[in-house]
Amino acid sequence: MAYGKGRSGAQALVESLERAGTEVLFGYPGGNVADIFDRIPSARFRFVLGRHEQGCVHMADGYARATGRPGVAIVTSGPGLTNTVTALGAAYMDGIPLILVSGQVPLSQIGTDAFQEADTTGITRAVSKHNFLVQSADEIPETVAQAFYIATHGKPGPVVIDIPRNCQEEITRSAYPERISLRAYHPESTATSRDMNRLARLINDARRPVLYAGGGTIAAGAARDVAALSRKASIPVATTLTGIGGDGAADGAHTLGLAGMHGSPAANRAIAEADLLIALGVRFNDRITGKVSQYARKAKIVHVDCDPSSIGKNVPVDLGIVADVKDVLTTVFSRVKAADRTEWLEKIRSWRESGRIAEKPSASGAISPRELMEAIDRRTKGDAIVATDVGQHQIWAAQMLSHRRSRHFLTSGGMGAMGFGIPAAIGAAIAFGGEKRVVAILGDGGAQMTAQELAVAAEEKLPIAFVVVNNRSLGMVRQMQDVFFAGNRAATVFKGKYLPDFRKLASAYGIRSRRVERADKLAAAVGAALSARGPFLLEVMVDPEANVEPMVFR
Numbered sequence: 332m333a334y335g336k337g338r339s340g341a342q343a344l345v346e347s348l349e350r351a352g353t354e355v356l357f358g359y360p361g362g363n364v365a366d367i368f369d370r371i372p373s374a375r376f377r378f379v380l381g382r383h384e385q386g387c388v389h390m391a392d393g394y395a396r397a398t399g400r401p402g403v404a405i406v407t408s409g410p411g412l413t414n415t416v417t418a419l420g421a422a423y424m425d426g427i428p429l430i431l432v433s434g435q436v437p438l439s440q441i442g443t444d445a446f447q448e449a450d451t452t453g454i455t456r457a458v459s460k461h462n463f464l465v466q467s468a469d470e471i472p473e474t475v476a477q478a479f480y481i482a483t484h485g486k487p488g489p490v491v492i493d494i495p496r497n498c499q500e501e502i503t504r505s506a507y508p509e510r511i512s513l514r515a516y517h518p519e520s521t522a523t524s525r526d527m528n529r530l531a532r533l534i535n536d537a538r539r540p541v542l543y544a545g546g547g548t549i550a551a552g553a554a555r556d557v558a559a560l561s562r563k564a565s566i567p568v569a570t571t572l573t574g575i576g577g578d579g580a581a582d583g584a585h586t587l588g589l590a591g592m593h594g595s596p597a598a599n600r601a602i603a604e605a606d607l608l609i610a611l612g613v614r615f616n617d618r619i620t621g622k623v624s625q626y627a628r629k630a631k632i633v634h635v636d637c638d639p640s641s642i643g644k645n646v647p648v649d650l651g652i653v654a655d656v657k658d659v660l661t662t663v664f665s666r667v668k669a670a671d672r673t674e675w676l677e678k679i680r681s682w683r684e685s686g687r688i689a690e691k692p693s694a695s696g697a698i699s700p701r702e703l704m705e706a707i708d709r710r711t712k713g714d715a716i717v718a719t720d721v722g723q724h725q726i727w728a729a730q731m732l733s734h735r736r737s738r739h740f741l742t743s744g745g746m747g748a749m750g751f752g753i754p755a756a757i758g759a760a761i762a763f764g765g766e767k768r769v770v771a772i773l774g775d776g777g778a779q780m781t782a783q784e785l786a787v788a789a790e791e792k793l794p795i796a797f798v799v800v801n802n803r804s805l806g807m808v809r810q811m812q813d814v815f816f817a818g819n820r821a822a823t824v825f826k827g828k829y830l831p832d833f834r835k836l837a838s839a840y841g842i843r844s845r846r847v848e849r850a851d852k853l854a855a856a857v858g859a860a861l862s863a864r865g866p867f868l869l870e871v872m873v874d875p876e877a878n879v880e881p882m883v884f885r
Contacts, residue, residue, distance in 0.1 A: 340468030341366040341499040344432065345374045347475035350507040351430075353403045355761055357381055357390040361407020363434030363447060366499040379761060379791070382783040384411050386754040388418030389781065392427050393758030396741045397716055399552065401428035401482050402758065408434045409447030412454065412493075417748050419458040419489050424745025425546055425573050428487035430478050431459075437497040438466065451493040460488030468501035473508050480511045485518025486638040487550055520637065522654040522662065529650060530609075530633060530659070531666035537607035539675050540566045543590065546573035546744065547612015547636055548656050554579035554737040556660035557611065561585045563664070565672035567679055569598040571613055572729055573744035576737040584676055591619040592883050593726045597683040599883065604678075605630040612636055612656045615645040616745065621883065635659050697874040698850050700724070703800065704731035706857040707770060715768045715861075716741065716759045720752030720777030723806035726879045728772045750780030753797065757784060760793040768794055768861065775801040775830060782836060788866040789840045796860040797842075797868040799833050802875040810878045824875075837868035844868040 338346075344367055348356065353376045360368045360380075371378050381387035384406045391402025406412055412433045422429045436445040455462050461481050463474050471494065478490040534540060544557050558579030561568050568578040569587040578586055587598035602608060608630040613619070615634075620626040623646060631649040634642050635656055642651035652659060704727055711717075713733035718741040719725040725742055734740055741759060743751040756771035778799050788795050809823040837844035843863060847856040853871070860869040 337502045337504050339366065339499065340471050340494070340501050340503055341370050343468060343471045343503050343505065344475065344494065344499070345370045347472045347507050348403065349375050351475055351479045352400070354400070355379060355394060356403050356405060357387040357394075357758065358405035359384050359387055359407070359411060361411045361434060361447070363408040363436060363496050364405060364432075364499075366496065367405065367432070367434070379787065381754065382786050383781065384414035385418045385750065386781045386784040388415045388429070388431060389421070389751050389754035390758035390761070390784070390787075391429050392418060392422045392751075393718060393741055393755030394762045395422075395427050395429055396755070397738055397759035398762045399550070399738065401430055401479060403430045403432070405432040406434070407447065408436060408451070409449045411447075412449050412451050416454065416458055417746070417750070419455060419491070421743045421746040421748040421751060422489040423458045423460065425743065426487045426550055427489065428482040429489035430482055431489060431491045433491060433493050434499075435464070435493045435495040438495045439497070441495070451491065455491045458489070459491045462491035463493065465492065465494045465498050468498045468503035469505045471498065471503065472505050476508050476511050477513060480513065481516060486547070518637065520639070520653040522652045522659050526650070526652050527659070527663050527666060530652070530663050533607055533631060533633060533650070534564055534566070534609070534663075535668050535670070538672070539605045540564070540607040540609065540672075541587070541601050541605040541630075542566050542568040543570070543602070543608055543610045543613060544568060544574045544577035545571040545611060545613030546577070548574055548577035549612075549737050551612060551637070551656040552737075553577070553611070553657035553660055556657055556664070560660055560664055560667065564667050564670045565676060566609075567601055567676065569594070569602060571619060571744070572742060574613065575729055575734045575740040577612075579737070584680070587679065589729050592621070593730070593879055593881065594883070595683070595730070596881060597679055600682045601679055602627050603629070607631050607633070609633045610635065611660075614641055614745070620646060698848070698853060698871060700727040700800070700873055700877050701731055702850050702853060703798075703871050703873060704728060706853050707798065707861075708732050710857055710861045711768070711770065713739075715739070715770050716756075717770050717772060718742070718752050718756035718759060719771070720773045721747045721749045722774040722777060723802070723810065723877070723879050724772050724774045724800035727800075749774075749777040752777055753781045754784045756795050756797070757787050757791075757793060760788070760795050761791065765791070765793055769796070770861070771795055771797045773797060773799050774806065775799055775803065775825065775833075776805045778833070779831065785837065785840045785842060785866070785868070789842050792865045794864060795866050796863065797837075797866065798860065799868065799870045800873055801833070801870055802873050802877065803827065803830060804875055807879065810882070814882070833868060833870040842866045842868055844870065846870040846872065848872040
C-alpha cells in the first residue's frame with residue numbers, strides 16, 4: 332500500500348471519491364457521518380442534499396442510468412441506511428453502477444445496540460453486489476477503489492461501503508491505489524472464436540430471427556451495434572422495459588418495440604414464431620416469458636450476457652455466451668451475411684397492423700393516456716430524457732412515446748419501485764448540468780412517495796417537467812382487481828378530498844404548475860410545462876377507467 336501525508340479517514344474518503352471520478356455526491360447528513368460532512372464543502376465534487384435517503388439513492392441511480400457512470404450517495408447509520416434499501420434494490424435488480432457510503436457506530440460499539448446502530452452488512456447483502464465494513468482508516472482509499480471497480484466491472488450493480496465513525500476520525504497515511512487487482516473477482520470474459528462462428532452460422536441459416544435487447548445492451552453501450560446488425564441481416568428487434576433505446580433506433584420496419592406482458596402484439600408474436608432468438612443482456616424474467624414451457628418454443632435461443640449466472644437460469648438456451656454484448660456484436664458483425672428477409676418482415680408488418688389496439692373512448696370525455704403521451708411526444712420528438720415512476724403511466728410511456736436514444740428512458744424495471752420517478756429525474760437533470768430537458772412521468776400514487784424531493788428540483792432550478800398522470804387511483808392494481816378479482820377495488824381508489832392538490836404541493840416548493848382536464852387544453856399545457864426554464868408540475872386528469880393494453884398472462 333502506498334503512503335502519503337497524514338489526514339483523517341474522513342478526508343481520505345473525500346480524496347478517494349475525487350480520485351475515483353466522482354462528479355456529484357447525493358446525500359443526507361447525520362451524526363455518524365458528521366466527520367465526512369465536515370470535509371465535503373472543500374471537495375472538488377458537487378454535493379446535492381436530498382430530502383430523504385431513499386430519494387438520494389434514486390437520484391444517484393438516475394444519474395447513473397442517464398450517463399453510464401456510477402452514481403454516488405452518502406447517508407448516516409441506522410435509519411439513514413435502512414431508508415435506502417428500496418432504492419438499492421432497484422439499482423441491484425436493473426444492474427445499475429452505484430456506490431453508497433454509509434456511516435456506522437464506532438467499531439467498539441458494534442453489537443451493543445448503540446444509538447442508530449444497524450447491521451449494514453446483513454441488511455444490504457441481498458440488495459447490493461458487494462458490501463464492505465471498513466476496519467481502519469488505512470483501508471479507506473483501497474476500499475473506495477475496489478468498490479468502484481466492482482460496481483462497474485462485470486454486471487454493474489450497487490456497492491455499499493460502511494465506515495465506522497472511529498475510522499473516520501483516525502489518522503491515516505494510506506494513498507489511493509494506482510491500479511486495482513482483486514484476487515477473487517475477474518468478471519471479464521471473451522467469447523471464443525468457436526462461439527462467434529456458431530452464432531454467425533445460426534444467424535445466416537435462420538429464416539425468422541429476432542434480436543432481443545435488454546438492459547445489458549444499454550449498459551454495454553451496444554445500441555448502435557444492435558441497429559447495425561439488424562439492418563445488415565434484416566433482423567427485427569424487440570426490447571425489454573429496461574432495454575428501451577437498446578435497439579439503437581432501428582428503422583421502423585425492424586423495430587418491434589416492447590415485448591412481454593405489456594408488449595406489442597407484433598413483438599410477442601414474432602418471438603413466438605421465431606426460429607432463432609438472440610437475447611442480448613436480458614434476464615428472461617417472468618414478465619417477459621410468462622409460462623416458460625411455452626416461451627419461444629419454435630426457436631433456437633442464443634443468450635449473450637456478461638453475467639454467467641444469468642445464462643440458462645430462467646430459460647434453457649441452445650448457445651450461451653458469457654461476454655460483453657458490444658464485443659460479441661462487433662466481432663460477429665463481419666461474419667454475418669447481408670440478408671433480405673422480406674417475407675419475414677412483411678409478416679411482422681401484417682401483425683403490427685392487425686395488432687393495433689383501438690383505444691376505447693372515454694365515457695366521461697376525460698383525457699385519454701394516448702392523447703397525453705402523443706402531446707408529450709410531439710413536443711419532445713424523442714430527444715428528452717424521460718424518467719417514469721411505476722404503474723400504468725410507466726407502461727403507457729414505454730408503449731406510446733418515441734424512443735430514439737439510449738439512456739433516455741429511465742424506469743425501475745425489476746424492482747418496480749414506486750417513488751423512483753421524481754428523484755431519478757432529478758439525478759438525470761443534475762448529470763447534465765440542467766442543459767438537457769427531462770420529463771418525469773408520474774402516477775398520483777408514486778408521486779406522493781417521494782414528493783419531498785421536489786424541493787431539490789426547485790433549489791437547483793432544474794429544467795424538469797413533472798407530469799402527474801392523475802387517475803385518482805393506484806391504476807395498475809385497480810386494473811388487476813377488475814380483471815382477476817371481480818372488480819373488488821380494495822384500497823386502490825383514492826377518495827377525492829384526500830388526494831392532494833398537486834398544484835398546491837408544487838407551490839409549496841416554489842414550483843410553477845398547471846392542471847388540465849380537457850383534451851383541447853392539453854397541447855398548450857404540455858407546451859408550457861416543457862418550455863419552462865426551471866421545474867414545472869403539470870397535473871393531467873386522465874380517464875380513471877383507462878387500462879393498459881395488452882396485459883398478457885400465459
